[in-house]
Amino acid sequence: MATVALIEAVNMALAYELEHDATVLLLGEDIGANGGVFRTTAGLQERFGAHRVMDTPLAESMIAGLTIGMSTQGLKPVAEIQFLGFIYSALDQIITQAARMRNRTRGRLSCPMVIRAPFGGGIHAPEHHSESTEALFAHIPGIKVVIPSNPSRAYGLMLAAIRDPDPVIFLEPKRVYRLVKHEVEDNGEAYPLETCFIDREGTDITLVSWGAMMHETLQAAEKLAQEGIHAEVIDVACVSPIDMPTILESVEKTGRLLIVQEAPKSGAIGSEIAAEVAEKAIMSLLAPIGRVSGYDAVMPYYKLEKIYMPSVEKVVAKAKELMEYV
Amino acid sequence: MKTAAKFEIKHIQYLNEEGKIVAKNLPDFAKDKDIMRKMYRDMSLVRAFDAKAYAMQRTGKMGTYPASLGQEAIGVGYGSVMTKEDVLVPYYRGTAGQLLHGVKMSEILLYWGGDERGSDYQDAKRDLPIAVPIATQCLNAAGVAAAIKFKGEKIAAVTEIGEGGTSKGDFYEALNVSGIWNLPLLFVVNNNQWAISVSTKNQTACETYAQKAIAAGIRCVQVDGNDIIACRAEADEALKRARAGEGPSLIEFVSYRLCDHTTADDASRYRSNEELQGAWTREPIIRLRRYLESMKAWTEEDEVNMKQEIAKEVEAAVAEFENIEKPLPETILTYLFAELPDAYQDQLEELRQRGTK
C-alpha cells in the first residue's frame, strides 16, 4: 500500500499499465526526461525506456493525430497535453477523427486511446492555464470524459481509461494534485466508468460535483450538517457518459439538487445534469435545481481567481436557499 | 560567410506528353509489357469508375464525389508498388490508390453514397478511411508509421494530400515529427494546380511543394505526376527506403485537375477553358497508351475489350452498391462505442422502434 497524492496515483496507474501491457505507451511534451512539468510521469522513462515514454516535438494537433493513428494499429497510446488550455488545436483531431473512428468504419478500426491533461484553476497560474472546458468534450459523441477527484479514483479511473476500447479524455484537477493523500494499493484494479461515487450519504439535499470542487462540496456538506442539514454528496467522476440513475435515485430520496462546478455556468455539465433531473425526477423535486458555478466570463487572472471560483460559503448559502424554498 | 544549408529539388520525368521516353536509366518495370499494361488498365478503370460516380451523382443516386480525372497516374503509381501489408491513409481524392490497395469500388460508392459501411473495408483491413478534414490524415499517418516502427514491422505507411492541404499546420507537424522520429512514411502530394478555386500560384511562395520537406529535414523529390513511370519509380524507391528503416519521403506529383473539385463544383467559374484544354494534352492515360503502342503492347482491339471489361466491373460494383439493404436506424448508435453506455440505451431503444416501422 502506498500513501500517494492524486498526481502520484496517476503515475502509479501509468506505470502499472506500461508494465503489464506492452501495447501501452506514453507520449507528450516534456514527459520523458523531465517527467512532465508537474512530474506526473516522473521516473517512467528511466524505467520503461524512451520508446515507451516519448518526448514529442511541440505540436498538440500532432500529439493527438499521432495518438489516433497509433491507436488504430493495435497500440494503446496515452498522450499528455500539457495543459487543457493548449488542447484546442487538437480538437480537430479529437472530434473529426478520434471520436468517430469506430463509428465511421463500422467498428473495423477504433481508437483505444487516452488523452490526459491537467485542468482547472486555483494555482495562481498565468492566463490560459486555469479553465475548465470539460463540456466541450462531453458534447462530442464517441469520446468519454473522466475527471478523478481523489488519489484512489485517479488510480482506478486511469486504469479504466487506458483499458477502455474507446477514446477517453482524462482531465486531472491540478489544484488538488498534491492536496490530499490516500492509501492506494497498486493492484491494477480499475474502477468502473459511467459510475458516480457517493462520498457522503444524506437525506435533505443532494450535492453533485466532480474534480477539485469535490473538496469544497464535502466541506460545505460538513458545515450544513452542523446546522442540521444532511446532504448527500455525489462525485460524478465520469462526466460523459453520466451515471444518471445514481443521481436520480438520490434526488428522489432528498427532493433537492445542487450542482457545484468550477466551469462557467452556461452550456456546462451542470446544465446537462439539471435537464436530465428535471426530465426524469420532476415529481420528486421540492425546490428548483440549483447550480453554483464559475461566472460566464473569461477566467480572470489569478488576482481575482478566488472570486471566480465557487467557494464553500457559496455552496452552503445556495443549499440553504434550496432548503428554505417552501 | 558560411552557408548553413542549401537545397535542390530534382524533377523526375521519364515519359513525356507524347509518350516518348526522355530520360536515361529507364526502370526495368517500364520495359515489362505486362506491368505497363496492368497500370494502363488500372488507370482506365479509375477513370471509368469516376465517370460512373459522377453520372450517378448527377442522377441522384450518389452524393458528392471528388474525381481524379487526369491524376490517375499518381494513385496507380504508388498503389502499384504498395504491398498488401503496407498501410494506406488516404485523403478524399484517393480513389486510385485505394482501389489498388484492395478497397472495393462498391465500398467507395457506399462512403460517398452516405453509408458508413463503405469504410468497413473487407480487404484493406488496416487502412484508414477516407478523410475529409484537410491534412488531419497526415498526422494520423505519422501515428500509423510510429506504430509500425514501434512494433518493428517491415512495412510502410502512405498518405496523400493535395497541394492546398500542404498549407495546413497538421501537414507541417506531420512532416516534422516524421523527420525527427525517422518514420516509415511516404507523403504523396498531389499537386493538381487547383485547391477548389485557388490556383497554386496563390497557395504558396515555394517554387515547389516538395521543398516543404526540406523544412522538416526529409528526403523529397518532384515528379511529373502524369508520367506513370516516374510516379511508380519514385514511389517504389521511397517505399523501399521506408520499409528498410531509412525514414520518410515526400514526393510532389505535378499533375492537373481536369475535373471540377467535386460534383458540387463548377470550375468554369474560375479557370479558363484554354488552360483546361491545354492540360488535356498532357494527361497521363493518352501518353501511356502511346508508349504501349510504341512497345507494340497495345492495339485498338485491346482497348475495346478492356473498356468492355472495365464497364462490366464498374456495373457490378454499382449493382453491389445499389442492392445493399438500407442500414437500420439503430446503427446510428451501435457503433458509437465498443459497448454502448447505459446513458444512451433509451435513445437506442427509440431508434430500434423506428427501425421496425
Added chain:
Amino acid sequence: MKTFKLPDLGEGLPDAEIVNWLVKEGDTIEIDQPMVEMETAKAVVEVPSPFKGVVSKLHGKTGDVIFTGAPLIDIDDGSGTSTAPVTTPIQQPAKTADITNTTTSTTAAAAQIFKLPDLGEGLPDAEIVNWLIKEGDIVKIDQPMVEMETAKAVVEVPCPQNGVIGTLHGQPGDVIKTGAPLVTFAGTLSGLESAPETQAAEPTKSDAATVVGAVEVGNTITTESVSAIAGSNLKATPVIKALARKLKVDLSQIQPTGADNSITQADVRAAASQGQTKTDIVAQKPATSSGTSNPLNFKASPAVRALAGRLGVDLAYCQASGKKGSITRDDVKNATHKPSAVSNIQQSTISATTVSNQGTQSRLPSIQVTPKAIRGARRAMAAAMSLSHSCVVPVTLMDDVDISSWPKGTDATARMLRAIAYASRIVPELNGWFDGENMEVLHHPEVHVGVAVDTPAGLYVPVIKNAESRTGADLRAELNDKMERITHKAIKPDELTGATISLSNYGTIAGRYGTPVVVPPQIAILGTGRYRDELKLTDTGIGKARMLPLSLSFDHRACTGGEGARFLAALMVDLKLAK
C-alpha cells in the same frame, strides 16, 4: 535596522529550507544582490536582498526551514528603526542560552499553528484581552503568552512550546473560536545553538513541480469514507457501493474476502456473475407517517406542490388522479371542496418474510400485513393532535353541575353553547388564541365555538359563530344544518375554521370525565360527559340530583389555573339555571 521576512516564494508555499547563504554576517550587501538559496517544494530559488546595508543577522543556517512570513535576515541600512509593520528585531542570541534545545521538527511540514484550546468545559470562544508576547519573540514553554476572556472569566494562556513567535492571529478585542489558530510559531531554535549536523544527502527531493503557478502541497492523509450497508453490519467504500449499484448486486448478501472483512470489487463481480442480483422491490413507501406528511411520499410536480401550498392543502387530502399516480392541480383544487378522501386509500403490500439463517433447515411462515393509509379527516385529526401535544401545556379541571332544574326537552348542546359564551364574558382569558412562538395572545370579543361532531368518516369540528349573540334556537338550527351538510360531504373549509373555543359533548355516547385536547391556537375546550342521576345530600336530607360532568381543558401557557377555575365556575353558574 530592517528585518526581512521570508516572502511567499511561489504563490502559497508555506515555507522554504535554507540551502546556502551567499552572504555572511558583516558583509556589505546591495539591493538585488543574491543573498540566499532557498529550496521550496518546487525548486531551489535564489532570494535577492531588498535592502542595501550590512548584514546584521542571519535567522537560520543551512538546513533550517523558515516559514513564510518569518524573519530571514536582518540588514543594518542605517535607518535605525524597523519598517516591518508588526515585528521587532529578534532578541539577541544571549537570551537563548537558557532555552533548551527542542525536538521541534525541522522537516518541511506545515507551520506549527497553536490553536485556541477549550478554556473551560465546552466554551465556544474567547476574546483576546492582552498579548504578553509579540511577533518575533523567542519564547519558552509555559511562559505566559496571552490573556483571554471567556464567558466565565479572564484566563492566562501559556506557551505550549519553545520557539519563536511567528504570527499572532488577532488583536485585543478579537474573538477567537475554540480550535481556531491563535499563534503560529516560526522557525526553529535547534539551528541557533546545536552543533551543525552532517548534511545527509537528500535521496529524494520532494519535488512538487509545476512550470506555472504553485501547486499546494498538503500532507493530510485521508481515506475514502466508508458507509454502512443496509441490512448488514459491514461497511463499504464508495467504489464498492457504486459497482454494486451498477451491477445490481445486493451488498448485504456478499461474503467479503478482502482484508479486515472488506468487500472487494472481485466479490461484487463474482456475485453479479452468479446472478445474485437485487430483485427490484417496488418502492411503495408506506403512507403512514407520524404527524406531518412527508411531501416526498406524494408524487406531485413542483407546480402542483406550489398550488397546494398556496391553497393550504395538505397533499394527504388529495386524490392522485394523474398519470403514473401523481397528484394533479385539479386534485389539489378538489381537495378543498371534498376533504374526504376515503376513496383514495392506497394499498401498499409488504411481505415480511423471515428466512432462516444459514445452516438451519426450518423456515418460519411468511406473514402478510396490509397497513392502510389514513386520509382525509382522520389524517387531519392525527396531525392536529400531534401538533397539540407538541406545544400545548394542558390542564383539565373537572366538576359536576346540577342540571336538575332543566325542563324536559332542553337542548343540552344549545345550553352548553350559551354557557360557554357566558363564561367567556366573565373570563375572556379562555376564549381566544395563543401564539407560543411569538408569545402573543388574542382574547376574542366574539365567541365562535368549535363543536366536535362524530361521523363515520371521522371527527369534524364545525364552528358555530357568534354564540354570544344568538338565541339557543338559532344556534341549534345552525348546528343541525352543519351536521346535515357534514353527512353529505358538503361542508366548506371556512365552516371548519375560526373557532375561539371548543366543545366536545362525548357524553352523548359515554364517559364521565375526560381530558379533551386543546386545539391550538385555541386556549380552551370544554368536554361534557354523560349526565347521571345520583343521590345528593341536602339540607333537608337525601334528594335526587341530575349531575352533568364537566371537564375543562385549557393551555396553561395562556392562562393561569385561577382563570381556568373561574371559567369553570362561570360555566356552572349558567348551566345550573333552569333556563
